Amino acid sequence: MNRFIAVETDRCIGCGTCLAACSEAHRKVGLQAEPRLSLVKTSGVSAAVTCHHCEGAPCLQVCPVAAISRVDGAVYVNEQMCIGCKLCAVACPFGAIHPSGTSIAGVVGVAYDTPTFPAGMSSLLKWEIGVTTCAVKCDMCSFDPEGPHCVKACLTDALRLVDGDAAMTDASIRRRWSAQASELAMRTTSRIRRS
Amino acid sequence: MEKHMAVCPYCGAGCKINLVVENGKVVGSEALDGITNQGEVCLKGLAGYDFINDTKILVPRIYHPMIRREKGAELERVTWDEALDFTAKRLLEIKATYGPDSIMLTGSSRGPGNEANFVMQKFTRACVGTNNIDNCARTCHGPSVIGLMDTLGSGAMSVSIPEMEEASCVMLVGYNPCDSHPIVARRIVKAKEKGAKVIVCDPRAIETARIADLYLPLRNGSNLAFLNAFANVLVTEGLIDKDFIEQHTNGFEEWWKTIERYTPESVEEITGIAPDLVRQAARMYATSERSILGWGMGVTQQRQGVKAVHQLAAIACVTGQIGRRAAGVAPVRGQNNVQGSCDMGMWPSLYPGYQKVSSPETREKFATAWGVPVEQLSDHEGYKLTDLPHGVKSGEIHAFYNFGEDPLQTEPDSADMEETLKNLDLLISQDIFMTQTTALADVVFPGTSWGEHDGVFSASDRTFQRFTAAVPPKGECRHDWQIFSDLSTRMGYPMHYEDTHEIWDEVRSLCPNFYGATYERMEGVGYAQWPIPDPDKPGTPTMYLGGTFNTSDHRAILMAADYVAPTEMPDGEYPLVLCTVREVGHYSCRSMTGNCRTLALLADEPGYVHMSPADAEVRGIKDQRLVWVYSRRGKVITRASVDERINEGTVYMTYQWWIGKCNQLTMHVTDPLSGTPEDKHSACEVARIDDQMWAEKHVQTLYHDLKSRLASEAAAQDIEPVPVA
Numbered sequence: 009m010n011r012f013i014a015v016e017t018d019r020c021i022g023c024g025t026c027l028a029a030c031s032e033a034h035r036k037v038g039l040q041a042e043p044r045l046s047l048v049k050t051s052g053v054s055a056a057v058t059c060h061h062c063e064g065a066p067c068l069q070v071c072p073v074a075a076i077s078r079v080d081g082a083v084y085v086n087e088q089m090c091i092g093c094k095l096c097a098v099a100c101p102f103g104a105i106h107p108s109g110t111s112i113a114g115v116v117g118v119a120y121d122t123p124t125f126p127a128g129m130s131s132l133l134k135w136e137i138g139v140t141t142c143a144v145k146c147d148m149c150s151f152d153p154e155g156p157h158c159v160k161a162c163l164t165d166a167l168r169l170v171d172g173d174a175a176m177t178d179a180s181i182r183r184r185w186s187a188q189a190s191e192l193a194m195r196t197t198s199r200i201r202r203s
Numbered sequence: 204m205e206k207h208m209a210v211c212p213y214c215g216a217g218c219k220i221n222l223v224v225e226n227g228k229v230v231g232s233e234a235l236d237g238i239t240n241q242g243e244v245c246l247k248g249l250a251g252y253d254f255i256n257d258t259k260i261l262v263p264r265i266y267h268p269m270i271r272r273e274k275g276a277e278l279e280r281v282t283w284d285e286a287l288d289f290t291a292k293r294l295l296e297i298k299a300t301y302g303p304d305s306i307m308l309t310g311s312s313r314g315p316g317n318e319a320n321f322v323m324q325k326f327t328r329a330c331v332g333t334n335n336i337d338n339c340a341r342t343c344h345g346p347s348v349i350g351l352m353d354t355l356g357s358g359a360m361s362v363s364i365p366e367m368e369e370a371s372c373v374m375l376v377g378y379n380p381c382d383s384h385p386i387v388a389r390r391i392v393k394a395k396e397k398g399a400k401v402i403v404c405d406p407r408a409i410e411t412a413r414i415a416d417l418y419l420p421l422r423n424g425s426n427l428a429f430l431n432a433f434a435n436v437l438v439t440e441g442l443i444d445k446d447f448i449e450q451h452t453n454g455f456e457e458w459w460k461t462i463e464r465y466t467p468e469s470v471e472e473i474t475g476i477a478p479d480l481v482r483q484a485a486r487m488y489a490t491s492e493r494s495i496l497g498w499g500m501g502v503t504q505q506r507q508g509v510k511a512v513h514q515l516a517a518i519a520c521v522t523g524q525i526g527r528r529a530a531g532v533a534p535v536r537g538q539n540n541v542q543g544s545c546d547m548g549m550w551p552s553l554y555p556g557y558q559k560v561s562s563p564e565t566r567e568k569f570a571t572a573w574g575v576p577v578e579q580l581s582d583h584e585g586y587k588l589t590d591l592p593h594g595v596k597s598g599e600i601h602a603f604y605n606f607g608e609d610p611l612q613t614e615p616d617s618a619d620m621e622e623t624l625k626n627l628d629l630l631i632s633q634d635i636f637m638t639q640t641t642a643l644a645d646v647v648f649p650g651t652s653w654g655e656h657d658g659v660f661s662a663s664d665r666t667f668q669r670f671t672a673a674v675p676p677k678g679e680c681r682h683d684w685q686i687f688s689d690l691s692t693r694m695g696y697p698m699h700y701e702d703t704h705e706i707w708d709e710v711r712s713l714c715p716n717f718y719g720a721t722y723e724r725m726e727g728v729g730y731a732q733w734p735i736p737d738p739d740k741p742g743t744p745t746m747y748l749g750g751t752f753n754t755s756d757h758r759a760i761l762m763a764a765d766y767v768a769p770t771e772m773p774d775g776e777y778p779l780v781l782c783t784v785r786e787v788g789h790y791s792c793r794s795m796t797g798n799c800r801t802l803a804l805l806a807d808e809p810g811y812v813h814m815s816p817a818d819a820e821v822r823g824i825k826d827q828r829l830v831w832v833y834s835r836r837g838k839v840i841t842r843a844s845v846d847e848r849i850n851e852g853t854v855y856m857t858y859q860w861w862i863g864k865c866n867q868l869t870m871h872v873t874d875p876l877s878g879t880p881e882d883k884h885s886a887c888e889v890a891r892i893d894d895q896m897w898a899e900k901h902v903q904t905l906y907h908d909l910k911s912r913l914a915s916e917a918a919a920q921d922i923e924p925v926p927v928a
Contacts, residue, residue: 019392022410023385023787024805028246031801032231041804051847054410123899127842128827163243163389 011081011148011171012061013045013156017188019166022047022054029161037151039087042108044146045158055188056158056167059083059104059146067096067105067143075143081171082148092141094132104146107131109139207673208235208727210660212314212653213247213790215536216240216364216386217662219728220248222654222673229255229654229673238730239364239662245385246788246802253799254636255654255674261797262636262913265649266678267920274628278647278919283679283689285924290646291693293629294331297602303332307586307600310338310549311607311683312541313791314635315650316658316670318706319683320540320547321555322698323606326687329573330696334551334560334585335600338544339608340536341588345877346503347534348545350512354520354760356753357557359542361519361531361746362495363664363732368393369529372491374402374484376515377426377501377883381410382787384535384663400491402484404429405501406782407855408848417484422475423780423853424769424884427507429474429481430514431465431766436482437521438462442489444523451750452520454761461763473766494524497533500785504883506769509876513762520759526747536663538791543661546717546733547710551585556714560584572713575696587878589614592623592871602629606683607650609638609792613858615869615880616836633686636794637917639861639909650683651676657703659725665733665743667717669725678920769884770872773852777834777886779818780853783865786810793859808906810860811844812889818852819845824891829898832856834887837867840902843889854889858882862905 219237
């Protein structure tokens, strides 16, 4: 059985509270502060996108150092073991891996970044001097028995934890998510039409 | 671990939270079950506590008083006694030479709270002897305050935030709740799920446009033409409530004389909205059981802000969509306590509780309460905040006391504002951070931060709520009301308060509409919604019940005006419209949110210019690339966000970025009726930068230089004053 976080796009208001909750929670337990969800806004859809903890997780399969494992139905990265090769990010079909590291800017004195690449560059290609990148991804807040912080933080209950019970008992909701996921993936529809 | 009850210091939604304290440091925040937030908070409420701990991500906090002994001298840390004596002497000199009206003050609509503001305006009126006191509502909902007082008699939301989800139709004009007030957006999503219709009128396809039943993408700067056409349909299609008009309003005939000419067809070229869509929207709004009409800066920061508010009020009145539960007007206030600043009389024509300075009885009442001769209280309206640049240039204003605001960041045309502040004889800045404005000050007073003091905030829907200190004051920081009292005492008008409770009781005793809002009632997650004249009776969630307005004859006044185009239209040289907007993760001048680790991680300099894919393509601009934006006022570097939700021909920037500072581009032209700048409409051009690596480094260099300059100004506080022998 796998578990994942699903988004109801009609409820998402694009406020980013889930990203902030994710960042705060992980930073406080000594993990990377980079949010493990991204906010996607197209003309018709707003949605927080994150890991699906796939059954056949390609990220897990391609990791050359076995830093990725499955723990209690969730796909989990050991940030200390990760070597930053980004193969998992290349393999992920959802763009749910966020290569990131702790910048050394500010370690001695004022935080002063020295960019060596444009900010718009793909995170797969970014490499900053002195920064060890690791694969940052959703771990379902496995350090907290109360579950994912993003789900708890969402103001409009747009985010929902899909685990065994909910998924088994509520097939109609699953179909609804599936339809919305397709919409998000294909981006073919726009409910907003300019006159 | 301890928990201390507070109210979020960011938007006007008034979310109740607990601050979590460990070892004397605020380490987190948790939502409480407050009346407006129901146990939810947005990202700022969740991660916005960090700045209290002086993270120095953006700017350092100020812990000690400092002065410049003469213009242009270095800042020097001094004792409180010396700082207060120096300031009192300088203010008294300026008052003696140029008169009390040469001194201008601004209140703080942010962390300090109502009590601090009340004491400041008391100092302004009773000690300095002027009504030159204003607050940042001038640059935001000033037109709503003025426009609604003109028409309905009170300048606030007539409904409350919880009622938003009970409405059967929510119509939003120039208001983006998902970025401005996520907690209000949550109510709109809930209303929609309960079956409410949603109408969104905005040039950008904002978040709520996605869930709207009708989306009207009106052209930038066309509000009044659109509203007049909307009103025209209400009458021509028989959608008006004749009984309500007859019994509760004045001026219908006169109003119609103007509105009659505005058929949807006649303004289609201006608004860009198909006539049929205007008709559908008017029908949906008017025929719904309970409609709420909400608006924001998209209405107010325009050339005709006040007149558009007049028309919004008229639309609610002629359809009878006001004065019932979940039917009314909702100008949702931006900053956490901007409603409170207005409540406390940080307004050049109003005493606390909206009592007019022009009224002899009011002056008599306050003079008696404050123990001053009535002649000492000025009988004429003071200067507005936006009068400052002109007032300094013309030699009428010589001193400016800035309380917790950063006009150099938040007011239009920064270059002009900088010159204004530099040309003052005396600039006093009372703040918690070394902001860009504070760095120019001759006197720097360190106040305590939100989280370090008690008080009452007014949420946007007139809800008073208490907040408490979580940690003790740092360094030599003093409570704002103590600083004003000490300064006033030195200037010959002694003031002393033991705590905020004592101040609040004075506020209540002077403002009949606030009298029932006792500290006891507001214990814990308690609240009090004004008007609340009686401590034993509940407050007023919905105003004007049964159509009883707060005008002299209790009837609403219908007002109409002709549409006038914006001041600066795009042309060949500057072909794009620049509109300033808000983004959700940061707040005001960013001195608070920019010093919070999570919020700074999610969005940092130089911010963005949002533009349509078509406008980006013709300029060769790609998403996330750095670009130049320039106008007749200046030129800034920022990052492009090529965004499908943006209308062609207009670009959008947020005003909190210090490098990508849109206020270097905006112009100082104001609505003559309110003095509110026309921030929503000026002309600009965007150009691509070919050498992106140079541009990235350039941004970092500018950012570093600015942060270093402010840190070095603040460093003066680390040198202890030499004791006088």
